[in-house]
């Protein structure tokens with residue numbers, strides 16, 4: 001029997017590409033250029049499986065018609081808001097993701113952003129590299145103390161919990177959180193955290209607010225101008241979730257006007273575009289979507305995709321099926 005035809009849309013870690021090539025008839029993306037809509041559409045017509053990443057937009061229009069060959073989208077990443085999963089499902093296409101293996105590294109990046117923006121690490125680095133540091137002085141780049149402050153977490157899934165653990169047990173912070181469903185208080189207490197009933201309640205008491213909910217329609221612009229104005233004036237916003245959870249234009253205005261003190265961002269509304277007005281601000285730390293970017297995690301994510309599509313083509317239920 002011929003092996004399933006698989007398209008990998010970007011370069012993946014070597015070990016994962018090798019594992020895929022051993023098992024399937026694989027087309028790799030040697031030059032790592034992102035695929036446009038036309039190429040993705042062509043891929044759906046040509047391959048049994050397409051393995052996309054967050055940089056591949058798969059809207060409803062790509063799933064039109066009766067000539068689609070793809071049976072499974074093995075997404076490299078836990079977030080899948082770049083795929084119109086309802087349309088995929090309507091066509092009988094299975095979608096899988098890679099939960100679990102990026103929890104720690106994403107929580108670490110949220111902590112890195114929180115510390116960097118509070119302690120003005122980015123500003124200091126820029127000053128030093130520009131050759132403008134004139135030496136130690138008591139009033140130089142004075143930031144905000146982190147230890148003992150209150151952090152508010154929006155979304156208490158795996159990554160939210162890992163972040164709570166770091167904040168509470170590493171930095172002695174009080175942790176409150178909002179989550180759509182109720183979390184057993186004993187479970188929350190394992191992370192030193194307490195659930196509040198509304199997003200607003202969390203915003204009103206937190207010195208730092210960190211977003212850990214999924215992207216997509218349900219949470220689009222969850223942090224809008226009204227919610228940003230509910231944050232404490234000296235507070236900071238951290239986003240390692242998805243860019244569309246924050247109304248970026250409203251955030252820029254809040255930062256410019258001092259409604260909040262600063263932001264640490266790893267994700268943006270129209271990646272890789274980051275608005276000039278945001279890049280011009282000193283009170284933000286901006287990373288290029290690095291949450292899961294460690295050798296260990298990226299390899300583990302890829303191997304999860306291998307497991308998912310291997311199970312699928314062997315007639316078994318893929319372990320990380322989304323639809």
Ligand code: DGY
Pocket residue numbers: 053054076077078079080102291292
């Ligand atoms: C994830 O896994 O969701 C990362 O943000 C990359 O897509």
